[in-house]
Amino acid sequence: MNKISFKIGLLFFVAIFLLESISMFFLHDNIIHSRVHDELSALQTRGNNHREILEASFHEETIRHIAMMEARTDTQVILTTPEDGIYMSSNKVTDEMKKILKRTPKNVPHNGLILEDDWKHATYIASISPVIIDNKVKGYVYMFQNTQKIKDLISELNRHFLLAGLLSLLFMMIIIVFLTRAVTHPLIKMSDATKRISKGDFSVSLPKLGKDEMGELGESIKVLASDLEILKNERNEFLASISHELRTPLTYIKGYAEIARRGDTTAADRDNYLGIIHEEAVKLAKLVKDLFNLAKMDENSFSIEKEEVHLLPYFQGIIEKVSPALKENNMQLLLSCPSELYKELDPIRFEQVIVNLLDNARKYSEPHTKITVTVNQEDDKLHIAVRDEGKGIPEKDLARIFERFYRVDKSRTRALGGSGLGLSIVQQLVEAHGGTIEVFSNLNVGTTFKILF
Numbered sequence: 022m023n024k025i026s027f028k029i030g031l032l033f034f035v036a037i038f039l040l041e042s043i044s045m046f047f048l049h050d051n052i053i054h055s056r057v058h059d060e061l062s063a064l065q066t067r068g069n070n071h072r073e074i075l076e077a078s079f080h081e082e083t084i085r086h087i088a089m090m091e092a093r094t095d096t097q098v099i100l101t102t103p104e105d106g107i108y109m110s111s112n113k114v115t116d117e118m119k120k121i122l123k124r125t126p127k128n129v130p131h132n133g134l135i136l137e138d139d140w141k142h143a144t145y146i147a148s149i150s151p152v153i154i155d156n157k158v159k160g161y162v163y164m165f166q167n168t169q170k171i172k173d174l175i176s177e178l179n180r181h182f183l184l185a186g187l188l189s190l191l192f193m194m195i196i197i198v199f200l201t202r203a204v205t206h207p208l209i210k211m212s213d214a215t216k217r218i219s220k221g222d223f224s225v226s227l228p229k230l231g232k233d234e235m236g237e238l239g240e241s242i243k244v245l246a247s248d249l250e251i252l253k254n255e256r257n258e259f260l261a262s263i264s265h266e267l268r269t270p271l272t273y274i275k276g277y278a279e280i281a282r283r284g285d286t287t288a289a290d291r292d293n294y295l296g297i298i299h300e301e302a303v304k305l306a307k308l309v310k311d312l313f314n315l316a317k318m319d320e321n322s323f324s325i326e327k328e329e330v331h332l333l334p335y336f337q338g339i340i341e342k343v344s345p346a347l348k349e350n351n352m353q354l355l356l357s358c359p360s361e362l363y364k365e366l367d368p369i370r371f372e373q374v375i376v377n378l379l380d381n382a383r384k385y386s387e388p389h390t391k392i393t394v395t396v397n398q399e400d401d402k403l404h405i406a407v408r409d410e411g412k413g414i415p416e417k418d419l420a421r422i423f424e425r426f427y428r429v430d431k432s433r434t435r436a437l438g439g440s441g442l443g444l445s446i447v448q449q450l451v452e453a454h455g456g457t458i459e460v461f462s463n464l465n466v467g468t469t470f471k472i473l474f
């Protein structure tokens with residue numbers, strides 16, 4: 022039995038038990054009340070019947086006849102004179118009866134009265150009916166009935182109630198057990214599933230839970246499990262890629278350092294090797310910096326500090342910085358930007374976006390081609406496009422180039438010093454600014470990256 026089942030079961034039990042007890046109590050009370058009422062009115066009716074006969078013929082003969090009739094039943098009749106003398110009694114008059122006889126009220130109505138109705142404590146219930154002939158009271162008909170009969174009846178009734186109570190309690194328990202199971206079963210399954218997920222078992226299978234909130238919860242758990250699995254796999258791949266990316270430059274550095282150290286290496290060769298070592302170290306430094314930036318973005322621990330930026334001078338400044346590298350390749354860079362455009366940006370971080378895009382445009386294009394940066398405002402939206410006339414990106418790779426470490430041509434881009442992190446940094450930064458980035462490309466025609474705010 023788990024805690025939740027016990028809790029819900031107990032709650033059900035207490036609620037139903039209370040409800041049942043209250044309704045049983047009222048039913049019991051009502052039944053007893055009406056049974057006693059029936060007995061009392063039957064007794065009184067019987068007394069009234071005797072009285073009617075006596076009023077019709079008040080004779081020795083009739084009186085004896087009534088006494089004889091009554092002697093065979095479980096009721097008893099006593100006929101008294103108006104002054105409390107006893108004419109006749111169908112059975113022996115007990116002391117108890119005498120006490121009741123003394124209680125005769127003054128004006129008894131013609132339809133009679135109940136003299137004793139305390140069936141619980143008294144020995145008899147009793148009624149009185151006056152015999153009135155010619156407007157004069159000739160006597161009183163007293164009727165007595167032993168209360169034992171009613172007591173027996175009531176105790177029989179109590180037994181039935183007890184039995185019914187016990188039976189319904191039993192049924193109630195059975196129903197509660199099934200009901201709690203039905204309610205808690207999916208919850209327990211889900212709790213088990215989450216425990217298994219936290220231990221790394223993502224193959225959760227949950228029973229069909231319907232379309233209610235419970236079903237939604239189950240669905241969420243399944244989605245969570247598969248998301249977690251994807252995340253875990255991604256992380257493993259990511260770690261594998263990182264260690265691979267780090268290993269390559271380190272192997273170069275180690276290898277060239279060893280050769281450089283050898284005694285028979287000429288000074289010219291050594292210079293050459295040191296150059297390579299330096300180059301690899303620079304790559305390594307960039308890689309580590311990029312990784313650090315990405316990690317910070319993942320954690321959301323880096324903040325975008327926006328300020329109003331006048332776009333034309335801002336872009337001119339960036340282009341000036343990158344133009345030496347472009348001049349080396351004899352490439353041309355054109356900027357088209359209206360002079361009166363302003364935008365809330367984090368100037369340092371957004372500069373990295375543009376620099377990364379321009380760096381790609383340069384790396385993946387031939388000398389003597391043109392790169393165009395276009396900035397314009399269209400229906401309340403800011404468009405920034407970086408277009409090159411380079412080799413383009415194959416259709417099948419387009420969807421993946423924003424992934425970490427994804428490169429179209431691993432061997433060639435390695436030579437160009439790329440690790441495949443540039444575009445994922447670009448995408449993260451653009452999204453952190455509240456924008457989106459898209460890519461359009463034609464093989465051997467060129468590539469365009471479009472940023473939209």
Ligand SMILES: Nc1ncnc2c1ncn2[C@@H]1O[C@H](COP(=O)(O)OP(=O)(O)OP(=O)(O)O)[C@@H](O)[C@H]1O
Pocket residue numbers: 311377381382385409411412413414422423427428429430434438439440441442443444445468
């Ligand atoms: N303008 C472009 N023209 C053609 N291919 C591109 C262009 N920009 C990106 N690519 C392709 O997309 C891949 C991913 O680009 P990304 O900038 O993320 O990595 P990288 O340039 O290889 O390395 P890094 O930018 O980290 O130095 C590149 O390796 C390249 O194959």
Ligand SMILES: [Mg+2]
Pocket residue numbers: 377380381439442443444
């Ligand atoms: Mg790049």
